[in-house]
Amino acid sequence: MSSTTTTAPAPAAGSPERPRRSFRDLLTALPWIGPSLALITLIVLFPAGYMVFSSTRDISQSGVDRGSAGFQNYLDVFAIPALPRVLANTAVWVVAVVALTVVLSLALSNFLDKQFPGRQIVRLAVIVPWAASVVMTTTVVYYGLQPNYGIINQLLADVGILDSPDFGFTKNATSAFVVAIVVAVFVSLPFTTYTLLAGLQSIPGDVVEAARLDGASHRQVYFAIILPQLKPALAVAAIINIINVFNSLPILRLMTGSIPGYDADTTTTLIFKLIQSDRAVDQASALSVVNFVIVIAVIALYMRIVKPMKGVDE
Numbered sequence: 001m002s003s004t005t006t007t008a009p010a011p012a013a014g015s016p017e018r019p020r021r022s023f024r025d026l027l028t029a030l031p032w033i034g035p036s037l038a039l040i041t042l043i044v045l046f047p048a049g050y051m052v053f054s055s056t057r058d059i060s061q062s063g064v065d066r067g068s069a070g071f072q073n074y075l076d077v078f079a080i081p082a083l084p085r086v087l088a089n090t091a092v093w094v095v096a097v098v099a100l101t102v103v104l105s106l107a108l109s110n111f112l113d114k115q116f117p118g119r120q121i122v123r124l125a126v127i128v129p130w131a132a133s134v135v136m137t138t139t140v141v142y143y144g145l146q147p148n149y150g151i152i153n154q155l156l157a158d159v160g161i162l163d164s165p166d167f168g169f170t171k172n173a174t175s176a177f178v179v180a181i182v183v184a185v186f187v188s189l190p191f192t193t194y195t196l197l198a199g200l201q202s203i204p205g206d207v208v209e210a211a212r213l214d215g216a217s218h219r220q221v222y223f224a225i226i227l228p229q230l231k232p233a234l235a236v237a238a239i240i241n242i243i244n245v246f247n248s249l250p251i252l253r254l255m256t257g258s259i260p261g262y263d264a265d266t267t268t269t270l271i272f273k274l275i276q277s278d279r280a281v282d283q284a285s286a287l288s289v290v291n292f293v294i295v296i297a298v299i300a301l302y303m304r305i306v307k308p309m310k311g312v313d314e
Helices: 017-054 072-078 083-112 119-131 134-144 151-158 173-201 205-213 218-246 250-256 267-276 280-306
Strands: 057-059 065-068
Touching: 017 057, 017 280, 057 280, 072 280, 083 119, 083 173, 083 218, 083 267, 119 173, 134 151, 134 173, 134 250, 173 218, 173 250, 205 218, 218 280, 250 267, 267 280
Parallel strands: none
Antiparallel strands: 057 065
């Protein structure tokens, strides 16, 4: 004697049962995702919303809200004479640091992916700039480049690169800005290198081996197989570096903060100067909103052009 089992048909896509089931699933998951949502709201959404709100208020230097300012703060920000130079500095700062970091990290990660004696020690050594404080690293470089008594200046003079150790790297806007880029690349290398190294190690070895057995050269294997598979890791590394570098304050603040004017400023350091000036926090909030919009636009443009997931699973 045979028995048949009937299964209830799944609700159609447009049936009322599906929205009710989705709502029940959401209620079931809410105790698990609720704390995360509350934390995101508290430390991300609320400060961002309050920043936008503050950008439309007339706030005194002492923090007193004197009422609505409409879009006047934005008009005042765009009327700052030094803003074009600051925006150009910001573009140079982000492009130079991110590009150099990604290129150097790509080479370093490929090196660390090879088998050689002492590889673990070298891998640990790469973490040192990441483990050390950014402020400490920048301060060491800053004082090392001071005229006459800086140890880096003295070394450059001893090897003949400088005529004398009294050259003021940190006293000139251009040279201080270049040094800040070098420091930013140095402290960004560990994270980017390990991100790309993780991407390299996730590439199936049999795919690479099959390509080599088919007669592909090392160059063909790298550019036709390895790099396309590495696109997601490259995208993560580039996006996080763009965000971090765009909003970086400590390096530029320490390296160029004593230079008068705005010749070595980016939008982030300009925000800091606005907070300290009589323009108070309302214009600083407006520039922060502009900064946020620029970052989102840059990342969206990057994702649109690079398409990091395209072709990975093909």
